[in-house]
Amino acid sequence: MSTYLNPEKNRIPALLTLAVIGSVWGLLEMALGGFLHAIHFTYQGAVMGGLAISLMAIFMSITKKPALIPLLGVIAAAFKPFSALIFGEPVFSAYVINPAVAIIMEAVAFGAVAFIFKKAMEKHLLAQITTGFLSGALGIVLYAVIASVFGMGKWPMLDMAGKIDTIISTGWPVALAGSITLAIGYYLGKFGMPKLANFKTSYPRAYYITSAVTVVSCWVIPAVFHLGG
Incomplete structure (x- = not known):
């Protein structure tokens, strides 16, 4: 019998997965996001937003725990x-x-x-596309509200029409990217889950060491770059 069919042996630790994916996301935000900002890349939001949604989709596909996803953002931030x-x-x-x-x-x-959309995402591609689009758009709306309330960036200076226009102009590329990258990320998580579970069961020490090294490396690399710079 495949070890993947044993739920106890193959349960992937959600918190360890959270640390790994959150750290990878944070490293990408630090390096790629910082670089795109430095060169004033027009579609930085779509690139980084789409990438973030794909990583969150991988986490969701593996753990099925949407309540933990905000913690991914905290780690990345x-x-x-x-x-x-x-x-x-x-x-x-x-x-x-x-x-x-x-x-x-x-x-x-x-x-x-x-x-x-948790249950629907497991069965329907359309639900995955819809989730990606809505989450990308909602993320922009939530940021606009927080930024307006706490005086961040240009948001407090915009009237309601200006806020709506900015939300639409910045939100649709992220929503569009999210509708594509969520489906990709969810598939990658679903496809890789059996292999990851079997690896954990067959080589538990290697699984935990690899996960720990990944997390530590993500935090050490920026520190090394800073000290070396």
């Missing part, structure tokens, strides 16, 4: 100070705080939408 240090920006500045809040709002939005 914790990497943003490294981005400021490496690219020569103040740590306690809008360069760090604004994207960190945006990352957390992305995760909150995804967790909320995924909770609603």
